[in-house]
Amino acid sequence: MQGDKRGREFYMLAIFFAVFVLFLYGPLSAILILSFQGPNGGLTFPLNGVSVHWFANLFETQAVGDFGGAFRRSLLLGLMVMIVTVVVSLLAGLAFRRHFIGATALFYLAVASLVVPSIIISLGIGVLFQQIGLQPSWFSSAFGAHLTWTLPFGVLIMFAVFNRFSPAYEEAARDLGATSWQTFRHVVLPMIAPSLIGVGLFGFTLSYDEFARTLMTAGTFNTLPLEIYGMTTNVTTPVLYALGTVTTIFSFLVIAGTLGLIVHLNRRRQRS
């Protein structure tokens, strides 16, 4: 397999991989193309002219829904979830480096958070808030519901990062007289920064797209995925695709920006 000549196996698997990528991106591109449907066009091909009519429609009419508000809420919620996920996962990752009573239980609690069906969390938090007499809202109940999905990912990633992290660097720093805070700030943090940014990306995108956990916990105001889900049942114009295109492009921009940041950090570290 590491030979110089590519075997038949390589070409067969390469074709398989290409088909898989086409399978992943093909339908998305159909939506992208159809969102430029002409004003009289429908939900399917062929294109009935090319226009940005549906994008304009998206920003004009407020009759179908409040996209602007939903987008702002989703964005803010995503950022809140991102910050808390990064900080809490980092702390938990540091905690798991030492043995403490309950570490195994806490680890499996995080795993449980990953496997408990999302709709059960949605129902549970919804009923809990109702019984305590709290009004569910996107920044309280939905915020907590999203954290049960993003935190386990963050914790598992940090766990994996610290599994591979050699304590030699910290020992060297300590031998040179650094305090534990200095060691953390100037030695550990720069080394794990790319992973932390990755955790942040997960936290933001998982929250920004989360839907099942928001269902019972969002309260009066919808987040963007809830708005889109509502549209799938009652909107029959390409405005649905226009919204899909806009949110997908936004996701792509976020991902690209984050990856750019990680590459930049790695380059800078290599140079120094």
Added chain:
Amino acid sequence: MATMTSSETEQIEPRRAKSFRLSPTAISYLQATPLTLILGAFLLLPILMIAVVSFWDYDFAQMYPDFVTFNYAETLGSWVTWKTYLNTLKFALFVWAITLFIGFWVAYFLAFHIRTTAMQMVLFLVCTVPFLTSNIIRMISWIPVLGRNGLVNSTLLNAGIVPEPIEWLLYSDFAVVLAMVHLYTLFMVTPIFNTLMRIDKSLVEAARDAGASGWQILTNVILPLAKPGMAIGTIFVVTLVMADFSTVQVMSGGQSASVALMMKNQMSLLQYPAAAANAVVLLVFVLLMVAAILRIVDIRKEL
């Protein structure tokens, strides 16, 4: 927001730890506290609440604290429940088998056939990016492809392969499984890729030096070593399918059912205790399944 500020103050804990001389174990506890509090408040407490509510009485508008077991009797005694579980398990089985097949070969290709690490990462990211975009958008993106006048049907019609549009492409069990595979395959690719990347390449060399054919290397060396990754991928895919209601609802056009969809319908009728009993049954079912898989694989070793 309260959780945020409390965790931020703990982040500067190491500095304070110095002046107060906290023991390392105490620091560990402090560092683990935010995670424990959040999961306690938003995971354990809600599940406990569901367990309690599942024994309550209810009418069309309200729930009444009580201890009745008819929510369970109705759930477990109904033929519809069993049929729905069977249907959900059918989806899980199909999606699991297909994602395992695709996941293994994609991961194998990336780990053993791509020679540079940079290229490996680029191709892996190509697979990952769609996963970071909206599930609902990815779901509805199949509609113009599979619909009655969709891409597939019009292509087949124009080529003269079929005389009239195929009806079962969209709003069918086929569409549900296809969309789930589309949504969840990455959860299989990632853990298997992770496991395959950790296989020492000299093992493969040794097997080849000992005269093993490519097929023998695959079945006797790589496949056994890939099993932990497959087990973790299985946990992800099976629990995601068991919890799914939106894909089933949208892609089957309301013609198929799943356990979570049944729960969601009860919730929209405000039958929370009934939904709670259903939730407890589903939760026990899923946790037993995961526990069985965890007996085979130690997640902590695989990370």
